[in-house]
Amino acid sequence: MNAVELKGLCKKYKSKKSGTREFELKDVSLTLPYGCIMGLIGENGAGKSTTISLMLDIIEKDKGEISLLGCNTAEERVKAKDDIGVVLDEPCFPVYFTAVQINKIMKSTYSKWNEEQFFSYLERFDIDQKKIVKKLSKGMKMKLSIAVALSHSAKLLIMDEPTSGLDPVVRNEIVEILLEFTREPTNSVLISSHIVSDLEKLCDYVAFIHKGRVVLCDEKDRLLERYATVHCTAEEFGRIEPSSVKGSIETHYGVDAVIERTAIPDGMDFEPVSMEELFVLFVKNRHLS
Amino acid sequence: MKKALVNQWHIVNRNFSLLFWFSVLHVLQLAFGFAVISDGFVIAALFSCLLSDGYAAKWKYYSRVLPISVFERVTASFIFAVAEMLIAFASILAASAKALGIVNALLPLADFDVLPDGVFTAVVAVLYFVAASIITSFCFVASHLFKRVLPILGSTIIIMAMFFLLIFLIVLNFETFLPAFLSAMNEAPWLLAFVAVFGLLLLPASWLAVLGIETVNNSRRKKHFFICAVIVLLISVLSLGAEIGYSYSKGYIDLPENNEEYLDGNETTTQPTASSAEVEAEKRIMNKLSDFLADGMAVDLTFEELDKRMESIGYIREGNKYVGESSKTEIGVTGDDTVTEFTVYNKSSCNTAVMTLEEYDSFSQKYRLGMSETDFLQLLEQENIYIGDVTEYYDFADGYEDRVIVRKYNIYIHVSRPKLVGYSSNAGMTVDYHTLTVHIADGKAVFVKMY
Structure with a gap:
C-alpha cells in the first residue's frame, strides 16, 4: 500500500501574453510507500511546487492519476485531507491571527484536531501563543505551520520547501521533528526542497525533478550505492560507457562525473557520491565546447 | 457545511466586528445629529475594498489544502459575502437617511420654484439615494471582480460625487449660506467645539481603526485612505455648517445681537437664577396650575370644591395656603365662604401671582391655551395690551x-421666544418650544402657559 501514487501527471502553463507554453510538467510518476520519507529535489522552477499543488488539488491537472492515502478522486481526497498535514513554503495563516485563534479555526476544520498536542508543540517550538503571525520570525512561522500539520493525527505530511530561508539550527530542528513523525510506521512524508543536505539526512526515497520531468526516482541508499563520482581527464572520461554517465561537468582541470559504479573502468579512482553532487551534476551536465 | 461555515466565520469575524462597531458609531453619529453626510458611503466603499482582499489571498490558497469541499467553501464564502454586503448596505441606508435630512435642510435655501419644496426634496433625496447606492454597489461588485483598482476608483468617485453634490447645493444659495454659516460659527463657539471634538477627533479615529486592518497594510492604500479621511472630514464640517446656516437663516439660532434690539435702552434687572431642577419643577407646577385654572373655574367656587381640585393636582390645604410638590411654590387662598383670591408665590423666581377669580374667568375665556404667539399678540392688541x-x-x-x-395696566406678560432647544439633524429640522407665561401685576395676576 502506498501513501502517494502519481502516474503520468501532466500540467501545462501558458504565457498570458503570448499564449505560448511557459512551463510543462511532463509525465510525473512517483510512488511513496507508507512509513517512508520522500524528497523531491529540483532546482527553482523545476516543477516541485506544481507537483505538490496538483496533488493537493490546488490546481487542476491536465492528465494523469493521483492517489493520496488510497483516495483517487478529488472528492475522495477532500476527505483524505483530514489525514494530510500540509506545510507550504510560506505560512498562509491570516497575519493578524494569533496561534490561539488559529487553534480555534483548525479545531473546527480537522475532525481529529488535538488541541493539547498543538499547544505542546507551540511550547516545544517556543512560539508565543499571543503573538500575531505577522510578528513571528520566518522560522517561527514555519514551526507554527508544522505544529498545525502535526496536530491532527496526520498520516501523510506534504511539505513544500519547509526549510528554505531558514538558518541551519532551525532546519536541523525541523529534520528532527520529521524523523520523529515517521517513527510511526504508517506515517509518511513527502518533502520538496533544493537544500539537498537536509533531504540526505531525512529521506528514504529521492525523486529528482528537472525541467518538469522526474529524471530519477529511487531509494536514497540504492542511489548512493549505485552511483559514484569520478574526477578524471577528458581522455579518461572518453573511455567510460556514455549510457552509464548520469551527469558530468567539464572544467579546465578535467571532468567531474557521476557514473554507475559498474561502468567505472578498472584502475580509475572514484568516490562515493553525495546527494548534492548527484543533484548538481544531474542538473548541470555540461561540457566545454 | 457546518465545518466550512465555522471555519469561514472565524476568518471573517474580524470584519464583522469592525462592521458592527462602525454601525454602532454610525448610529451614534445619527443619534447625536453629527453632520457626517458621507461616512456611511465611504465606510461601505472601504468594506468593499476590504472584502476585495477577502481574508487574504494566501489564506484562500491555503484553505484549499484543508478538508473542505469546493462547494462548501464557495457556499460559505457566498453566505458571508452576502451578510457583509447586507451590513454594508445598511450602512448606505443609514447614510442615505442622513443625506435625506441634509438635502431637506439645504433645499429651502435654494429657493426652487419648479416644484413644491416637499416634492422636490423627496425627488432629490430618492435620486441621491439611488445614485449613491448604485455607485456603492458598483464599487462592491467591482471590488470582487477586479480586486484592487476599481474599489479605489469607486470610493474616490463616491467621495467626489458627494463633495460636488454638497458644493452644488451650497453654491445654489451661496450668499445666504456663507454669512449664515460664518455668523453662526462665530456666535456659537460651542458649535466649533462640537465640530472640533467630533469632527476632528472621532472621524479620524474611526479611520485609523480602519487603517489598522490587516488587509489595508500597504502604504499606497494608507495614503489613499488618509486622503479620503481628510475629504470626509471637510465634507462633514461643511455639511454641519450648512445645517447651522440653515437653522440660522430660519431664525432657529438666536444670536445675542438679536436680543439686544429688545433690550437696548431699557433698564434691565436680573432675577435670581434658579437651578435647572427648580426650573423644571416650576414648569411642572405651572403646567398643572394652568390646566387646572383653564378647566373653567367657577367664580363662586367653594373651598371644598377648590380643595378637591387642588388635591387632584397634588396640593393639600394647610390653613390659607396649599402645599404641594414644590417647596418653592406656595399657593395662597383667601375668602370667606367662597374663594375670592388665589395667590401663587414662587420663591425661586420671586414672582407673586395673584388674581381674582372673576379676572381669571374673563381672561381665560379670551386667551385659550394652544394659541400661536402671533394670534396671542393680536389678541393682546385687541385688548389694548401693547408691547x-x-x-x-x-x-x-x-x-x-x-x-x-x-x-x-401693569400686566406683565412673559413670553419666551421660540428657541432652538431640540435639534434633530436627522430630519434637518428644529423643534420650536414656546412658553408663554402671563403675569398680572398690581397685586393680582394669572399664570397661563402656552406651548
Whole structure:
C-alpha cells in the first residue's frame, strides 16, 4: 500500500501574453510507500511546487492519476485531507491571527484536531501563543505551520520547501521533528526542497525533478550505492560507457562525473557520491565546447 | 457545511466586528445629529475594498489544502459575502437617511420654484439615494471582480460625487449660506467645539481603526485612505455648517445681537437664577396650575370644591395656603365662604401671582391655551395690551431667554421666544418650544402657559 501514487501527471502553463507554453510538467510518476520519507529535489522552477499543488488539488491537472492515502478522486481526497498535514513554503495563516485563534479555526476544520498536542508543540517550538503571525520570525512561522500539520493525527505530511530561508539550527530542528513523525510506521512524508543536505539526512526515497520531468526516482541508499563520482581527464572520461554517465561537468582541470559504479573502468579512482553532487551534476551536465 | 461555515466565520469575524462597531458609531453619529453626510458611503466603499482582499489571498490558497469541499467553501464564502454586503448596505441606508435630512435642510435655501419644496426634496433625496447606492454597489461588485483598482476608483468617485453634490447645493444659495454659516460659527463657539471634538477627533479615529486592518497594510492604500479621511472630514464640517446656516437663516439660532434690539435702552434687572431642577419643577407646577385654572373655574367656587381640585393636582390645604410638590411654590387662598383670591408665590423666581377669580374667568375665556404667539399678540392688541417698555429681563439658568412685554395696566406678560432647544439633524429640522407665561401685576395676576 502506498501513501502517494502519481502516474503520468501532466500540467501545462501558458504565457498570458503570448499564449505560448511557459512551463510543462511532463509525465510525473512517483510512488511513496507508507512509513517512508520522500524528497523531491529540483532546482527553482523545476516543477516541485506544481507537483505538490496538483496533488493537493490546488490546481487542476491536465492528465494523469493521483492517489493520496488510497483516495483517487478529488472528492475522495477532500476527505483524505483530514489525514494530510500540509506545510507550504510560506505560512498562509491570516497575519493578524494569533496561534490561539488559529487553534480555534483548525479545531473546527480537522475532525481529529488535538488541541493539547498543538499547544505542546507551540511550547516545544517556543512560539508565543499571543503573538500575531505577522510578528513571528520566518522560522517561527514555519514551526507554527508544522505544529498545525502535526496536530491532527496526520498520516501523510506534504511539505513544500519547509526549510528554505531558514538558518541551519532551525532546519536541523525541523529534520528532527520529521524523523520523529515517521517513527510511526504508517506515517509518511513527502518533502520538496533544493537544500539537498537536509533531504540526505531525512529521506528514504529521492525523486529528482528537472525541467518538469522526474529524471530519477529511487531509494536514497540504492542511489548512493549505485552511483559514484569520478574526477578524471577528458581522455579518461572518453573511455567510460556514455549510457552509464548520469551527469558530468567539464572544467579546465578535467571532468567531474557521476557514473554507475559498474561502468567505472578498472584502475580509475572514484568516490562515493553525495546527494548534492548527484543533484548538481544531474542538473548541470555540461561540457566545454 | 457546518465545518466550512465555522471555519469561514472565524476568518471573517474580524470584519464583522469592525462592521458592527462602525454601525454602532454610525448610529451614534445619527443619534447625536453629527453632520457626517458621507461616512456611511465611504465606510461601505472601504468594506468593499476590504472584502476585495477577502481574508487574504494566501489564506484562500491555503484553505484549499484543508478538508473542505469546493462547494462548501464557495457556499460559505457566498453566505458571508452576502451578510457583509447586507451590513454594508445598511450602512448606505443609514447614510442615505442622513443625506435625506441634509438635502431637506439645504433645499429651502435654494429657493426652487419648479416644484413644491416637499416634492422636490423627496425627488432629490430618492435620486441621491439611488445614485449613491448604485455607485456603492458598483464599487462592491467591482471590488470582487477586479480586486484592487476599481474599489479605489469607486470610493474616490463616491467621495467626489458627494463633495460636488454638497458644493452644488451650497453654491445654489451661496450668499445666504456663507454669512449664515460664518455668523453662526462665530456666535456659537460651542458649535466649533462640537465640530472640533467630533469632527476632528472621532472621524479620524474611526479611520485609523480602519487603517489598522490587516488587509489595508500597504502604504499606497494608507495614503489613499488618509486622503479620503481628510475629504470626509471637510465634507462633514461643511455639511454641519450648512445645517447651522440653515437653522440660522430660519431664525432657529438666536444670536445675542438679536436680543439686544429688545433690550437696548431699557433698564434691565436680573432675577435670581434658579437651578435647572427648580426650573423644571416650576414648569411642572405651572403646567398643572394652568390646566387646572383653564378647566373653567367657577367664580363662586367653594373651598371644598377648590380643595378637591387642588388635591387632584397634588396640593393639600394647610390653613390659607396649599402645599404641594414644590417647596418653592406656595399657593395662597383667601375668602370667606367662597374663594375670592388665589395667590401663587414662587420663591425661586420671586414672582407673586395673584388674581381674582372673576379676572381669571374673563381672561381665560379670551386667551385659550394652544394659541400661536402671533394670534396671542393680536389678541393682546385687541385688548389694548401693547408691547412696550421692557422693565424686566429674566434669564433662566437653562438658557431660556424671555423678553418681557408690558401692558399699560401693569400686566406683565412673559413670553419666551421660540428657541432652538431640540435639534434633530436627522430630519434637518428644529423643534420650536414656546412658553408663554402671563403675569398680572398690581397685586393680582394669572399664570397661563402656552406651548
